Amino acid sequence: MSPQRCRDIxxxxxxxxxxxxxxxxxxxxxxxxxxxxxARDGSRTxxxxxxxxxxxxxxxxxxxxxxIGRTWLRAAGxxxxxxxxxxxxxxxxxxxxxxxEEGIGPTYRFTDTDGHEFxxxxxxxxxxxxxxxxxxxxxxxxPFPGRGASVRRLDHVNYLAADVPAVTAFLPGVLGAELxxxxxxxxxxxxAVWYHVGDKSYDLVYTSDWTGSTGRxxxxxFAADQREDILRAADVMLEAGIHIETGPHKxxxxxxxxxxxxxxxxxxxxxxxxxxRLVLAPDWRPISxxxxxxxxxxxxxxxxxxxxxxxxxxxxxxxxxxxxxxx
Ligand SMILES: [Fe+2]
Numbered sequence: 001m002s003p004q005r006c007r008d009i010x011x012x013x014x015x016x017x018x019x020x021x022x023x024x025x026x027x028x029x030x031x032x033x034x035x036x037x038x039a040r041d042g043s044r045t046x047x048x049x050x051x052x053x054x055x056x057x058x059x060x061x062x063x064x065x066x067x068i069g070r071t072w073l074r075a076a077g078x079x080x081x082x083x084x085x086x087x088x089x090x091x092x093x094x095x096x097x098x099x100x101e102e103g104i105g106p107t108y109r110f111t112d113t114d115g116h117e118f119x120x121x122x123x124x125x126x127x128x129x130x131x132x133x134x135x136x137x138x139x140x141x142x143p144f145p146g147r148g149a150s151v152r153r154l155d156h157v158n159y160l161a162a163d164v165p166a167v168t169a170f171l172p173g174v175l176g177a178e179l180x181x182x183x184x185x186x187x188x189x190x191x192a193v194w195y196h197v198g199d200k201s202y203d204l205v206y207t208s209d210w211t212g213s214t215g216r217x218x219x220x221x222f223a224a225d226q227r228e229d230i231l232r233a234a235d236v237m238l239e240a241g242i243h244i245e246t247g248p249h250k251x252x253x254x255x256x257x258x259x260x261x262x263x264x265x266x267x268x269x270x271x272x273x274x275x276x277r278l279v280l281a282p283d284w285r286p287i288s289x290x291x292x293x294x295x296x297x298x299x300x301x302x303x304x305x306x307x308x309x310x311x312x313x314x315x316x317x318x319x320x321x322x323x324x325x326x327x
Contacts, residue, residue, distance in 0.1 A: 005282040006176025008080035008122070009073050010205065015058050015157060018314075019265025022062035028263045029058060033271075034150035035133075036142070038127075039102050046102045048127065049222065050142045051152045055103025055127050058154070058220075066266040066313035068217040070254030071157055072104065073120045073175075073197075076160040081108070081122045084175065086139055089121075091174045103127070113170045114161035114206070115215035136290060149233035151222035155272055156202055158218040160209035162313045164190050167206045171195045177204055178281055181253050181287040183294055194254060201254055201279040209312060216312040219260065221270035227257045233271045237261050245307060250299035252289050253289055260308070267313045 006098040019025040035047040038055055043062035049056065054074075061069055064070060076083035086255050088094045088110045095109035098119070105123025112118065127141050135143045161167050168190060171177040177195035180202055186191050207218050224230060230248050237244055237259070245268065247259040257273040297303040299324040 005178060007153040008076050008084050008176045011074055011198055013054055013074045013124075014059065014072040014154065016059040016061055017220065017263075017265070017267055018061050018065060018067045018069055019263070019267065020063065020066065020207065021264050022060055024206035024225075024264035025060050025267075029060065032148040032236055032242065033269075034145045034147045034318070036145065038090070039323060041102075041119050048142075049151055050145050051140065051154050052154070052196045054124050054128050058228070059102070066217075066268070066315070067274075068116065068157070068220070068313070070109070070117045070119050074124060074153050075119060075122045078122050081120060084108075084120055085175075087174045091170070093174065095169075101289040107283055112159070112161075113166040114163065115154075115157065116153075116161075118157050131168060149222075149224060149229065149271055151271060153223050153225050155200075155270075156205060157220050158205040158207060158270075160213070160216040160218045161206045162209050162212050164193060164206055167312045168193055171204060175204075176225070177282065178186050179286045180284060181261065181289065182292070183253070184288045185291055196279060197279045199280055201277045202267075211312075214313075216314065216316075217267060218312055220266035220272045221267060222274050223272055225273065227273050230257055230259050230271055230273055234259050242263045245311070246302070246305045251304045252293075252296070252299045253287075262311075265313075265321045266315070268311060 003013050009222050022170045030037060035049055037045060038048050039046040047058045049057045052216035075084060094111045100107050100121060103125040104121050107119040107121040109119050110217050129142045153253045176199050180196050181192060181194045182190045183192040191208040193203045193206050197203050209216055234248050243262045245260040250257050255277060259271045261269050263269050
């Protein structure tokens with residue numbers, strides 16, 4: 001725990017999702033999750049959750065395979081951006097500056113220690129709802145859509161990583177993130193770690209990739225307001241023929257109320273309630289969960305489904321993603 005909490009990253013702002021079926025993936029996000037399309041650029045479709053103050057929340061990209069592309073982080077200010085870029089370059093993880101896109105300014109590209117791509121930036125053109133689509137209250141980015149799950153915002157990203165211990169040096173040392181909870185195996189090695197950059201108890205999560213692959217995605221999570229919204233979302237997904245992997249239920253770790261589905265491109269999407277806790281303590285004492293404690297299942301006893309340990313995107317081979325092959 002560093003003596004002075006770093007606040008250089010304001011929040012995780014957007015993700016790029018790869019899919020072999022971009023039209024179906026866009027339809028999933030618009031019709032079932034309640035996002036809106038803001039722009040298209042070739043194979044890239046920019047979508048936003050209704051309460052995002054920025055231009056876009058998800059960029060759906062038609063690609064040869066599924067998985068996560070870039071994750072965008074908004075710096076807390078221009079000096080914070082400079083500090084983080086220096087730290088990234090010192091760590092040898094920088095890829096250089098790129099022009100911004102769809103409402104965001106110059107973006108410094110880099111990778112984490114596992115090869116996932118990130119972009120950090122400061123300049124951002126806030127979203128302005130078009131005439132005729134303005135919300136009744138001016139302190140809200142857009143009207144509540146009342147469509148599908150109507151998720152409010154991006155909540156967190158859970159990456160798969162071949163080397164979780166390497167990530168535990170990168171996240172605090174390079175990004176200034178703080179550990180809030182972790183799973184530690186009997187040999188003392190962490191297999192999953194939850195870090196936060198703001199007051200929300202987690203923003204960036206890394207889970208050991210049992211296949212040993214790098215750069216894969218476990219899931220991207222979106223927040224709705226209440227537990228009831230997650231129950232309704234399960235009905236929405238059921239009706240639409242979307243694969244529900246597990247839930248609704250309550251996590252033991254971080255206590256989030258959850259639903260996991262696979263969007264049509266195969267990427268795992270979590271819907272979670274915004275009742276996820278805030279960690280306000282700047283000297284928070286990280287919670288460690290043992291393998292035995294994990295084996296008890298989720299908060300109310302639901303056992304963790306095998307595919308939760310095996311499915312990631314892109315798939316590495318058919319056997320690896322087959323339910324029932326849990327480690
Ligand atoms: Fe999650």
